[in-house]
Amino acid sequence: MTAAAAFRFELTTRPAGPVAPRTGRLHTAHGIVETPVFMPVGTLATVKTLLPAEVAETGASIILVNAYHLYLRPGHRLIERLGGVHRFMRWDRPILSDSGGFQVFSLASLRKVTEDGVRFRSHIDGSEHHYTPELAMEVQQALGVDIAMPLDHVVPGDAPYEAAAEAVQRTLRWYRRCREAAPGLPTFAIIQGGTHPALRRYHAREALQAEPPGFSIGGLSVGEPKARMWETVELTNAELPIERPRYLMGVGSPEDLVEGIARGIDMFDCVLPTRLGRNGALFTDTGRLTIRNAANREVDAPPDPVCDCLACRQFSLAYLHHLFRNDELLGHRLATHHNLRYLARLVERARQAIRDGSFEQFRREFLARYRTADEEARLASRRRM
Amino acid sequence: MTAAAAFRFELTTRPAGPVAPRTGRLHTAHGIVETPVFMPVGTLATVKTLLPAEVAETGASIILVNAYHLYLRPGHRLIERLGGVHRFMRWDRPILSDSGGFQVFSLASLRKVTEDGVRFRSHIDGSEHHYTPELAMEVQQALGVDIAMPLDHVVPGDAPYEAAAEAVQRTLRWYRRCREAAPGLPTFAIIQGGTHPALRRYHAREALQAEPPGFSIGGLSVGEPKARMWETVELTNAELPIERPRYLMGVGSPEDLVEGIARGIDMFDCVLPTRLGRNGALFTDTGRLTIRNAANREVDAPPDPVCDCLACRQFSLAYLHHLFRNDELLGHRLATHHNLRYLARLVERARQAIRDGSFEQFRREFLARYRTADEEARLASRRRM
Numbered sequence: 067m068t069a070a071a072a073f074r075f076e077l078t079t080r081p082a083g084p085v086a087p088r089t090g091r092l093h094t095a096h097g098i099v100e101t102p103v104f105m106p107v108g109t110l111a112t113v114k115t116l117l118p119a120e121v122a123e124t125g126a127s128i129i130l131v132n133a134y135h136l137y138l139r140p141g142h143r144l145i146e147r148l149g150g151v152h153r154f155m156r157w158d159r160p161i162l163s164d165s166g167g168f169q170v171f172s173l174a175s176l177r178k179v180t181e182d183g184v185r186f187r188s189h190i191d192g193s194e195h196h197y198t199p200e201l202a203m204e205v206q207q208a209l210g211v212d213i214a215m216p217l218d219h220v221v222p223g224d225a226p227y228e229a230a231a232e233a234v235q236r237t238l239r240w241y242r243r244c245r246e247a248a249p250g251l252p253t254f255a256i257i258q259g260g261t262h263p264a265l266r267r268y269h270a271r272e273a274l275q276a277e278p279p280g281f282s283i284g285g286l287s288v289g290e291p292k293a294r295m296w297e298t299v300e301l302t303n304a305e306l307p308i309e310r311p312r313y314l315m316g317v318g319s320p321e322d323l324v325e326g327i328a329r330g331i332d333m334f335d336c337v338l339p340t341r342l343g344r345n346g347a348l349f350t351d352t353g354r355l356t357i358r359n360a361a362n363r364e365v366d367a368p369p370d371p372v373c374d375c376l377a378c379r380q381f382s383l384a385y386l387h388h389l390f391r392n393d394e395l396l397g398h399r400l401a402t403h404h405n406l407r408y409l410a411r412l413v414e415r416a417r418q419a420i421r422d423g424s425f426e427q428f429r430r431e432f433l434a435r436y437r438t439a440d441e442e443a444r445l446a447s448r449r450r451m
Numbered sequence: 452m453t454a455a456a457a458f459r460f461e462l463t464t465r466p467a468g469p470v471a472p473r474t475g476r477l478h479t480a481h482g483i484v485e486t487p488v489f490m491p492v493g494t495l496a497t498v499k500t501l502l503p504a505e506v507a508e509t510g511a512s513i514i515l516v517n518a519y520h521l522y523l524r525p526g527h528r529l530i531e532r533l534g535g536v537h538r539f540m541r542w543d544r545p546i547l548s549d550s551g552g553f554q555v556f557s558l559a560s561l562r563k564v565t566e567d568g569v570r571f572r573s574h575i576d577g578s579e580h581h582y583t584p585e586l587a588m589e590v591q592q593a594l595g596v597d598i599a600m601p602l603d604h605v606v607p608g609d610a611p612y613e614a615a616a617e618a619v620q621r622t623l624r625w626y627r628r629c630r631e632a633a634p635g636l637p638t639f640a641i642i643q644g645g646t647h648p649a650l651r652r653y654h655a656r657e658a659l660q661a662e663p664p665g666f667s668i669g670g671l672s673v674g675e676p677k678a679r680m681w682e683t684v685e686l687t688n689a690e691l692p693i694e695r696p697r698y699l700m701g702v703g704s705p706e707d708l709v710e711g712i713a714r715g716i717d718m719f720d721c722v723l724p725t726r727l728g729r730n731g732a733l734f735t736d737t738g739r740l741t742i743r744n745a746a747n748r749e750v751d752a753p754p755d756p757v758c759d760c761l762a763c764r765q766f767s768l769a770y771l772h773h774l775f776r777n778d779e780l781l782g783h784r785l786a787t788h789h790n791l792r793y794l795a796r797l798v799e800r801a802r803q804a805i806r807d808g809s810f811e812q813f814r815r816e817f818l819a820r821y822r823t824a825d826e827e828a829r830l831a832s833r834r835r836m
Contacts, residue, residue, distance in 0.1 A: 139776065139777065387525075
């Protein structure tokens with residue numbers, strides 16, 4: 067059975083409309099994923115610092131790998147010969163791959179976009195590559211993922227209307243080529259259009275023609291104001307069929323998960339929990355905890371007393387502080403584990419609240435307690451004045 | 452009960468003499484250690500990259516921490532207030548601490564040795580400290596370790612006779628002060644004397660007066676020829692009572708473990724397995740395996756097919772190669788785990804061979820197969836000629 071044949075999405079609660087919270091179930095060739103879901107990022111076929119069994123222990127049911135990175139190193143054909151990316155990295159649950167469109171346009175140099183594809187130089191060794199919609203699908207097929215992304219033409223978040231419109235048209239054409247190139251892969255449509263409402267609506271409506279198995283909202287969380295991002299999510303979701311999954315790409319702070327779920331998003335991914343973990347910041351219900359703060363030096367209690375992760379069950383905040391002050395890798399592991407566990411619990415709490423019909427209350431209470439990084443910074447600068 | 456009251460060593464096989472292989476058992480306040488044993492190094496109260504449970508899984512029954520490092524950061528009094536180093540790092544098996552003599556003389560700057568102790572500047576922040584035999588014991592007592600080392604006066608391995616002799620005399624006087632300062636701690640005598648046979652013999656004989664619970668052989672494996680090191684171990688062990696444990700400090704390559712055990716050493720420690728692991732080298736019975744070698748790129752088999760470690764049970768050498776080429780921390784973890792497991796199995800094999808009366812055969816066969824790093828380098832340079 068192909069990944070596409072195995073793929074199915076069902077709603078398990080009936081949402082109030084296209085822009086409303088919902089729970090669902092993604093059926094894939096490697097098992098079922100309850101939604102809303104946060105997908106840990108394993109760019110290079112490893113969720114940084116963790117064993118696959120540990121990622122699963124956090125409650126993660128699906129992870130993301132990156133086709134651009136694995137195409138460059140070690141190469142998709144090598145992974146294919148070794149039995150596919152699941153076997154290569156020893157992760158037997160579902161995997162979604164990003165096509166690498168975003169990476170080609172952000173990491174690689176000397177890009178030249180034509181209708182055929184994009185020519186670029188590798189960010190690793192400067193070697194020249196020609197990446198096409200067909201090649202992006204060839205890579206993802208060789209990896210053997212459960213859900214694929216098409217190659218899209220990415221423009222900066224503040225690109226003017228004309229440039230954004232051209233990218234949308236090209237992304238639509240490329241999407242059709244992707245579907246033809248890999249009919250056996252469930253390949254979502256990526257909706258672009260920056261923060262131009264008309265373009266977003268247009269892209270969503272046009273994408274519908276190809277009957278995508280799911281929709282990704284790309285090009286957000288790239289520096290635009292938060293209010294703008296949520297307006298864009300709302301007007302995009304308003305165009306999308308209720309019964310298909312929606313994936314908000316690259317978004318993964320706790321407050322953004324709650325706000326996205328409130329607007330009918332089913333899937334999220336972001337490097338934030340793993341990257342912040344390696345930098346010594348922990349998610350908690352009241353905001354981010356900075357492990358290195360001197361105040362934590364002698365705290366003989368779990369970093370987050372309500373958390374059941376490996377770090378909080380076993381170690382004191384004082385010990386984590388000690389590990390981070392000395393740049394010990396065990397600290398990176400423990401903080402990464404905590405943050406992934408935190409987000410897995412957060413989406414589980416959201417799912418439960420949706421099922422109970424109490425999501426609005428959950429959202430209100432969560433946001434009232436949670437101090438975002440922006441708010442922290444504002445408070446700190448006010449104290450300095 | 453004090454750590455000293457709990458401490459006892461028993462031989463479980465009768466050696467042929469003072470310079471012959473033997474098995475034994477260290478009884479400590481935190482449990483029993485079968486010897487010969489390799490002790491993984493957890494300098495800063497963490498065996499780099501691993502959880503305590505994983506260190507235990509490798510088969511390690513005792514680890515080493517460093518008093519100098521923990522005195523500087525986070526401070527021994529803080530660890531004492533948090534319940535001691537076992538509780539701080541969540542390791543409930545025995546812990547041996549090095550006094551930090553070696554580190555004071557190798558890492559710190561602006562050292563000034565007087566009879567009272569050694570004044571130095573911290574390698575971390577340049578702060579000035581006065582480390583004395585009494586302070587070294589205060590630190591180790593606060594940590595709550597099971598076996599302590601005295602402060603010794605360390606001189607370079609190639610120090611002339613007069614300088615080495617003066618250091619030996621001072622180390623003898625300091626040892627008496629250490630024992631008086633901490634009668635509740637089992638504190639080994641460290642035997643110094645460089646590679647001067649007369650000094651080594653003198654130090655060993657004089658140290659006996661204080662009836663040490665065990666003996667450490669220091670100042671070796673610092674660049675002297677291997678033959679010189681083993682001669683020194685032999686003549687030192689020849690002076691020591693058969694029924695007391697002997698610890699060869701800072702030695703831990705597979706071939707050196709086998710050679711040390713052959714000469715009646717009971718305990719070893721070294722950063723080699725953990726450091727080599729982070730650099731991508733794995734111990735095997737035929738020598739070191741360099742994970743990054745291009746030849747390993749597509750090897751769909753365990754790194755070491757006869758090994759039962761986490762890495763070899765689960766992952767392919769091709770995947771480890773991929774992790775190391777991309778500097779992924781999971782690679783560091785897996786290689787560290789493998790090397791510690793390898794040494795734990797090696798000492799277990801040696802213990803079994805001693806019990807079976809087949810150690811000489813084991814040693815001969817092991818050394819015939821094992822290609823040391825020196826031999827590899829010689830072969831490589833011959834190929835280049």
